[in-house]
Each structure stands twice: as structure tokens, then as C-alpha cells.
Amino acid sequence: MNKTASIIITLGLVGALGIVFLGSSKSNTGASDTGTTQNTEIKDGVQYVTIDVKGGYSPRVATAKGGIPTKLIMKTDGTYDCSSSLAINSIGYRKILPQTGETEIDLGIPKAGEPLRGVCGMGMYSFVINFE
Ligand SMILES: [Cu+2]
Structure with missing residues (x-):
């Protein structure tokens, strides 16, 4: 029971970090795109x-x-x-x-x-x- 809970928490954290990472890398490429095409x-x-x-x-x-x-x-x-x-x-x-x-x-x-x-x-x- 405890193990399952910690796995879920870990997966949740990894997922959250992934979203943050994807989000920031996405906005970075967006910024450089407008920088070169602007x-x-x-x-x-x-x-x-x-x-x-x-x-x-x-x-x-x-x-x-x-x-x-x-x-x-x-x-x-x-x-x-x-x-x-x-x-x-x-x-x-x-x-x-x-x-x-x-x-x-x-x-x-x-x-x-x-x-x-x-x-x-x-x-x-x-x-x-x-x-x-
Ligand atoms: Cu001059």
C-alpha cells in the first residue's frame, strides 16, 4: 500500500517535471522562431x-x-x-x-x-x- 502510494507520487512528480520541461522548451523555441522570422x-x-x-x-x-x-x-x-x-x-x-x-x-x-x-x-x- 505504502509502496504503491510512493510510486504514484514519484510518477506524478516525474509527470509534473516533464510538463514543466516541455512547457519551457516549447516557449523557448517559440521565442527563437519569432526572433528569426519577426x-x-x-x-x-x-x-x-x-x-x-x-x-x-x-x-x-x-x-x-x-x-x-x-x-x-x-x-x-x-x-x-x-x-x-x-x-x-x-x-x-x-x-x-x-x-x-x-x-x-x-x-x-x-x-x-x-x-x-x-x-x-x-x-x-x-x-x-x-x-x-
Ligand atoms: Cu557610423
Whole structure:
């Protein structure tokens, strides 16, 4: 009788721990999913990658799909620092972004395995988009 009770308690504890563990690992993967997909969106066959520009670039490392038409959206919001002066050398892009607004940059169809790098005018801040 005592043995049965302790087995039940043990099983109950293991089950409870399992639920806690599964629950936390589930929410962890959920968080990392939104972390990597948050700034990319595919609308009508066009992929949009959004980078926030203010005191640097966010996210600094983004992951997007290669092989589909892609547009980069640079989002400024009261950006007075030098991250608003943007250079993407691989596509010959150089521009002072508006202090507040969204600037769309056509990236064509990026190839998987060829990352795109952007830097500020002083080369102080940078970001990279990895195409997979
Ligand atoms: Cu800078």
C-alpha cells in the first residue's frame, strides 16, 4: 500500500517535471522562431526584410530566404546618428536615410549563401542578412 502510494507520487512528480520541461522548451523555441522570422515577411511572392535604424541596426544579423524577389525596408524613427547614412557596397547603394520613415531598397533576387552587408557612413555600425 505504502509502496504503491510512493510510486504514484514519484510518477506524478516525474509527470509534473516533464510538463514543466516541455512547457519551457516549447516557449523557448517559440521565442527563437519569432526572433528569426519577426523581421521578414513574404507578401505576394515578394520577401520584405525590415531593419530598424537607430544608434545602429537591429537586428544586426538577420536570416532570409534566397532565390526570391526581396526588398529591404530600412526603418528610421528619429534617427539623428550616423547609422542613417547607409552604404551597401555589394549593390553600390549609398544614401542618407530620412530621419523618420521607411526606405525601400530593391535587392533583386538574392542568391542563397551570399550574405548582404550594410554599414554606416563611418563603418562603425553594420548589419548582415544571411540568405539561405
Ligand atoms: Cu557610423
